[in-house]
Amino acid sequence: MKHFIKALPLAAALGLPQLAWAGLVLQNPDWKVELEPATLALRVTAASEPARQLSDGVAGREVSALRQDGQSADWQWDGGRYRWQARLRGRELMLTLRAAAPGRVELLRQPAAAMGRGLLLPLAEGSYIPTGDKRWQSFLPAFAGDGLNTSENLSLPLWGMDYGRHSLHWLLLEPFNNRLSFRADGQGMALGLSHDFNALNQQRPMTLLLRLADDNPLAGAQRYKQWLVSEGRYRTLADKIKAQPGTAKLIGASHIYLWGNNLLDASDVRDWPAFLKLLQGPDPLAARLRARFDAEAGQALRQAGAKPDRYQRRVLIEAVNQALTGEARAGWLGKQPDWARMAQPYLQLHAQVAALFGPALTPDQSRWGGGLSRKTMDALQAAGLKRLWLGVDNWEGGLWQPRAVAEGVKAGYLMAAYDSYETTLPPGERVDWLTAQLGEAVYRQCGITLANGKKKTGFQQSGYYTNPDCVRDTLKQRTHALLPATGFNSWFLDAYATGMTFDDYAPGRRTGEAKMAEGYEQSMQWVADNYKLPVGSENGNAATSLGIAFAHGMQAPALSWVDPDLQKHPQSPYYLGRWYPADQPETFFKQVPLKQPYRDLYYGAGYRLPLYQAVFHGSVITTNHWLYDNLKFSNAYADNLLAQWLYNVPPLFHLSAASLKARLPQLQCADQAFSPIHRQLATLALTGFAWLNAERTVQQTRFADGSRLTANFGSTAAGDGGQALPPQSLRVELAGQPSRLLRVADCAGT
Secondary structure, three states: OEEOOOEOOHHHHHOOOOHHHEOEEEEOOOEEEEEEOOOOEEEEEEOOOOEEEEEOOOOOOOEEEEEEEOOEEEEEEHHHOEEEEEEEEOOEEEEEEEEOOOEEEEEEEEOHHHHEOEEEEOOOOOEEEEOOOHHHHHHHHHHHOOOEEOOOOOOOOEEEEEOOOOEEEEEEOOOOOEEEEEEEEOOEEEEEEEEEEOOOOOOOOEEEEEEEEOOOOOHHHHHHHHHHHHOOOOOOHHHHHHHOHHHHHHOOOEEEEEEOOOOOOHHHEOOHHHHHHHHOOOOHHHHHHHHOOOHHHHHHHHHOOOOOOHHHHHHHHHHHHHHHHHHHHHOOOOOOOOHHHOHHHHHHHHHHHHHHHHHHEOOOHHHOOOOOOHHHHHHHHHOOOOOEEEEEOOOHHHHHOHHHHHHHHHOOOEEEEEEOOOEEOOOOOOOOOHHHOOOHHHHHHOEOEOOOOOEOEOHHHOOEEEOHHHHHHHHHHHHHHHHHHHOOOEEEEOOOOOOOOOOEOOOOOOEOHHHHHHHHHHHHHHHHHHHOOOEEEEOOOHHHOOOOOEEEOOOOOOOHHHOHHHHOOOOOOOOOOOOOOOOOOHHHHOOEOOOOOHHHHHHOHHHEOOHHHHHHOOOOEEEOOOOOOOOOEOOOHHHHHHHHHHHOOOOEEEEEOOOHHHHHHHHHHHHHHHHHHHHHHOOOOEEEEEEOOOOOOEEEEEEOOOOEEEEEOOOOOEEEOOEEEOOOEEEEEOOOOOOEEEEHHHHOOO
């Protein structure tokens, strides 16, 4: 029966017409939902539980056409400008908003009291934020600023509240154009949600789903996975292996970035006096190289003498490599890059270097190079590393070292290059940022246009962010030239899976955030399908996850921009390091402690929750961000490694020619612990998670085949099913196999 509901007392207090403030009650045996149509004030009462005020209500709107039919209700705001629909189905409340005109709509004002025992928030992999926790109360409102972008700043568009015996979970089925804000509210934090309708997204409804669940902290994430499957937005890893068979090589593979990806390494020079004599000689190639030296390299060459010291050797070999790279780029890079000619200059220069400097270099040219070299491939194989993903910081390394790439492929490794189309630079600007050199036409035509008519400034305030549909032809041309020339059998498209989307008002291609996300996914899927190889990207956020098999950044996200001590203050003990030297940049290799509160907020066991894995384990393989490998933070090494084991995700390391010997033992140990488990569980869903003690330091994950992984993050032994679990250890109980124990101490970091 359609009817109006008795007005709530708030109506009289605000002096609004009684009809406008008619309160809706939707009820079934599981729970009762009381909803104020004018403000969306919301109170829910689960069976045998106290009532909980989930929203105090936003500023009141004029309500009309209010009707209720059983467990459904409809009404309008502001004379039909907005139309609401509420549906209660079992343990789910669905709220859908449609707009007839642009505008920002405030949706929820969740008071601190609604947080219950804690907030379940998918910041990167996932965070558990206990009510009243001072670290989070200080950090989160400042971090969120004017609101978290729910497609970019959240890995999943949802959050939940822990009430002990049960929980409530909000899912945003429209993840785009939303802001989720936080503010202090007494001893806790209040939360606010708003949605922006504009000319580009006005036809897309905003839908919120409220899920009532038991005490399972993963319930919201698991429900979101069901929704992705129902919408055709979910692909299993098994499906991806069928489509791109090389994806199978990700199973059991640790992830490594290689540095020193030029033609020569200092160790390739066997006769320095002869090398310097040739470099200072009259040969045209030597003269062109010297002409490209900076002042430091020029001085080192003049002062080196017959036996250069270690510093001079490093400066000179880096200068030669940079000069060779400049010579090679001159052969194809210009206002309109000649993609078809990209490989030729590198091959020609390789031959010229061999002809001129050959007598002073090691005789086997196929073994020249630093991190990306046959020497490295041999060392990794000798260390017993059977499956690896090996990436380089850009594809130019493959043009210099195609034989090293081929050797890695032959060894069974995935060899990959970082590539990017997210930012376009004007020709000639920051040529060291090679992937952003997309040509003048792309720079002039593909930059995103904001609503005010201005272009959207690109990464690091350089160039413009691009529309993926506009730049896709360039992506196709460049990858078509690169992949056959380099031999890479995997590819990494930076930023496309971060969920960072924009509204593009450019005439002739007006693109809303949702459509732009589809564009990113289409580009990633095109590379995967066209070249039949596994594609990865940054983070892997749910809103932009189609098309990728792996992602870097979900387990430990980029943090450096949140605190100047990490990025801008070299005197700070927490300074991450310089982007120098090129073959072993400090920012990747310098080990430092991570400053508080970031160390505990992002690595502390009691604050971590596998929300992302509850959705994407068995679909997308994730790691730390490349800025923070397993050895980066001295005070987080153990917790980071143990969490990787518990969540069944790969370790990530940086290697260079100079660091290989020192870092290889930690890599071997981490890989030997991880790889066998991943080979059994990689394609399976993570189905359960539990804290096994009040301190949340003993945790257990469960998988679809019944396997269990139990970790003790604490400093003392803990009981686990009648067995003692040593501190900093993992009990592995794989289906069909005997139990075994892994100890972090056996893989002690440097």
